[in-house]
Amino acid sequence: xxxxxxxxxxxxxxxxxxxxxxxxxxxxxxxxxxxxxxxxxxxxxxxxxxxxxxxxxxxxxxxxxxxxxxxxxxxxxxxxxxxxxxxxxxxxxxxxxxxxxxxxxxxxxxxxxxxxxxxxxxxxxxxxxxxxxxxxxxxxxxxxxxxxxxxxxxxxxxxxxxxxxxxxxxxxxxxxxxxxxxxxxxxxxxxxxxxxxxxxxxxxxxxxxxxxxxxxxxxxxxxxxxxxx
Amino acid sequence: xxxxxxxxxxxxxxxxxxxxxxxxxxxxxxxxxxxxxxxxxxxxxxxxxxxxxxxxxxxxxxxxxxxxxxxxxxxxxxxxxxxxxxxxxxxxxxxxxxxxxxxxxxxxxxxxxxxxxxxxxxxxxxxxxxxxxxxxxxxxxxxxxxxxxxxxxxxxxxxxxxxxxxxxxxxxxxxxxxxxxxxxxxxxxxxxxxxxxxxxxxxxxxxxxxxxxxxxxxxxxxxxxxxxx
DNA sequence: AATACTCCTTAATCATGATTAAGAAGTTTA
DNA sequence: TAAACTTCTTAATCATGATTAAGGAGTATT
Numbered sequence: 130x131x132x133x134x135x136x137x138x139x140x141x142x143x144x145x146x147x148x149x150x151x152x153x154x155x156x157x158x159x160x161x162x163x164x165x166x167x168x169x170x171x172x173x174x175x176x177x178x179x180x181x182x183x184x185x186x187x188x189x190x191x192x193x194x195x196x197x198x199x200x201x202x203x204x205x206x207x208x209x210x211x212x213x214x215x216x217x218x219x220x221x222x223x224x225x226x227x228x229x230x231x232x233x234x235x236x237x238x239x240x241x242x243x244x245x246x247x248x249x250x251x252x253x254x255x256x257x258x259x260x261x262x263x264x265x266x267x268x269x270x271x272x273x274x275x276x277x278x279x280x281x282x283x284x285x286x287x288x289x290x291x292x293x294x295x296x297x298x299x300x301x302x303x304x305x306x307x308x309x310x311x312x313x314x315x316x317x318x319x320x321x322x323x324x325x326x327x328x329x330x331x332x333x334x335x336x337x338x339x340x341x342x343x344x345x346x347x348x349x350x351x352x353x354x355x356x357x358x
Numbered sequence: 359x360x361x362x363x364x365x366x367x368x369x370x371x372x373x374x375x376x377x378x379x380x381x382x383x384x385x386x387x388x389x390x391x392x393x394x395x396x397x398x399x400x401x402x403x404x405x406x407x408x409x410x411x412x413x414x415x416x417x418x419x420x421x422x423x424x425x426x427x428x429x430x431x432x433x434x435x436x437x438x439x440x441x442x443x444x445x446x447x448x449x450x451x452x453x454x455x456x457x458x459x460x461x462x463x464x465x466x467x468x469x470x471x472x473x474x475x476x477x478x479x480x481x482x483x484x485x486x487x488x489x490x491x492x493x494x495x496x497x498x499x500x501x502x503x504x505x506x507x508x509x510x511x512x513x514x515x516x517x518x519x520x521x522x523x524x525x526x527x528x529x530x531x532x533x534x535x536x537x538x539x540x541x542x543x544x545x546x547x548x549x550x551x552x553x554x555x556x557x558x559x560x561x562x563x564x565x566x567x568x569x570x571x572x573x574x575x576x577x578x579x580x581x582x583x584x585x586x587x
Numbered sequence: 588a589a590t591a592c593t594c595c596t597t598a599a600t601c602a603t604g605a606t607t608a609a610g611a612a613g614t615t616t617a
Numbered sequence: 618t619a620a621a622c623t624t625c626t627t628a629a630t631c632a633t634g635a636t637t638a639a640g641g642a643g644t645a646t647t
Contacts, residue, residue: 227539235534248528251521258531280517287516288509292480294523299477301530302487305464308537309570310456313634332594341538346634348596542604561624575604577626592645599637606631615622 168217169269172241176292177285186283190275191215196262203246203260210249210256212272213290216242219266220330223258224338234338237263239327243293263331313342317350397446398498401470405521406514415512419504420444425491432475432489439478439485441501442519445471448495449559452487453567463567466492468556472522492560542571546579 169191173179179187194214196202203210205225216238223236223244235258238244249256250273271279280286307316317340321328328336334344398420402408408416423443425431432439434454445467452465452473464487467473478485479502500508509515536545546569550557557565563573 225535227535229539231539233535233538235531235538247524248531251524251528284513284516287513287520291516291520291523294520294527295476295480297527298523298530299480301527301534302464302477305530305534305537306454306456306462308534309462309464309567310458310460334594338538343635344595345597345636349598349634352596563624572605573625574606574627578604578628581626588647590645590647592643594641594643596641597639601634601636603633603635604631605633607629609627611624611626613622613624615620617618617620 168241169215172215173289177289179283179285183283183285187279187286190271190279192270192272194268194270195265196221196268197265198262201259201261202268203249203256203258205256205259208256209253210246210258211274212270213243213245213250213276214238214260215269215271216240216244217267217269219268220263220327221260221266222263222335222339223260225258232338234335237327237331237339243290263335308341313340313346314350314353316340317342317347318354397470398444401444402518406518408512408514412512412514416508416515419500419508421499421501421504423497423499424494425450425497426494427491430488430490431497432478432485432487434485434488437485438482439475439487440503441499442472442474442479442505443467443489444498444500445469445473446496446498448497449492449556450489450495451492451564451568452489454487461567463564466556466560466568472519492564537570542569542575543579543582545569546571546576547583 170184173184173187194202202214202221218240220240221238221244222234223238223246224232224234227233236244238260244260246256246258246260248254249258276286307319311319317336320336320340333347337344337347340347399413402413402416423431431443431450447469449469450467450473451463452467452475453461453463456462465473467489473489475485475487475489477483478487505515536548540548546565549565549569562576566573566576569576
């Protein structure tokens with residue numbers, strides 16, 4: 130069972146397997162227009178072919194957004210999620226409050242992930258998930274209405290999102306596989322080994338929540354591994 | 359947090375919300391041609407509009423398959439997964455062996471689910487998952503090659519699968535949410551309340567594996583709840 | 588500079604659920 | 618019909634990780 134089982138960079142990992150240079154040179158395309166857009170262009174080209182004209186059409190349906198650290202993109206109960214969001218740069222968390230009132234993080238969104246509260250989006254129900262920025266974050270918003278219009282003009286957008294959702298399913302399969310077969314200590318050490326950079330961007334208690342353990346336990350594991358090495 | 363959080367009928371639940379009569383009258387469409395096909399027709403019509411001609415085209419790319427109880431559809435390591443499978447009737451499990459040699463069930467596939475080892479399918483890698491019939495099962499196989507040809511002829515097939523994968527993502531979000539916030543006892547009792555019929559079709563130890571607990575613990579929980587009621 | 592946050596650590600106690608081991612009941616196969 | 622599986626149960630012991638509580642270090646805010 131390889132380390133990247135618990136990688137939150139699941140998407141990126143697969144991108145790399147197609148064209149390694151992408152993540153190493155993320156600013157390659159920046160000369161022509163704004164970086165935000167060209168970041169997504171590079172992403173799209175990993176999955177479907179799209180002409181400059183088509184990219185231009187796609188771009189017209191996107192709304193640039195910035196949210197600052199701690200700001201919410203979506204607040205559960207208060208609203209229905211009406212868009213898919215592409216994270217150009219930054220980090221968000223998707224979380225909810227369980228019956229005992231504890232925050233539970235069910236997903237992190239980082240650069241090059243598309244995120245949404247899909248249950249709210251697909252079924253047009255009030256959101257159950259909060260989506261909050263952990264860092265200042267740049268996003269591109271594709272509303273459901275925009276998506277529907279765009280996919281009529283550009284049917285291959287459906288293909289793009291079909292592929293994205295399949296990649297997402299792979300990530301969830303792997304995460305559940307690892308959750309089922311590992312102890313808490315294994316989960317934590319595997320996670321930090323798989324995502325060393327990420328763990329310095331995010332408070333420890335959020336990683337604990339994502340992995341389904343208490344911050345105190347993470348602390349214990351850390352001190353144990355420190356003493357053993 | 360509603361009961362259907364742990365329902366393996368997640369897909370079906372959403373189908374019902376669009377047209378309740380579907381699952382109550384699953385044989386409504388059977389007069390015209392074989393039941394297998396018409397079962398899928400009804401499914402497709404929940405998500406996209408498709409003319410009789412288009413349905414006929416779609417159907418030409420499908421291969422009918424039957425596997426009997428205990429037979430494997432996919433065996434990990436031995437092969438690469440090259441198809442998506444629609445379950446017309448029956449039940450399969452997706453599982454793998456962890457480093458300690460334990461079977462871990464990461465997903466059940468039942469009537470009206472599309473299943474696959476998506477990691478193997480998407481990245482063309484040897485399968486890591488075994489897919490095995492728990493009951494005699496009727497399937498429709500859509501190979502990757504057939505899918506590619508079909509989606510060129512019928513672009514809306516991409517839309518169909520995009521929607522299916524979004525529904526799947528919702529199911530995984532909810533499953534992870536519940537895994538993170540519930541005790542083993544809660545997980546088990548919620549699961550059997552959400553899927554009473556299913557639990558009579560499947561051995562208890564498989565449910566234990568799916569929920570990430572030992573069969574002995576399930577047994578203990580059952581005797582506890584028996585005595586309390 | 589003082590106060591209030593936010594985040595992390597440590598340690599004692601406790602409970603959930605795993606492990607181990609034995610056996611029983613039901614179902615196949617020979 | 619006996620032998621061999623498969624599945625489930627029970628109970629004793631043990632370990633992982635939660636809970637509780639206290640304190641400390643770093644960072645914002647006034």
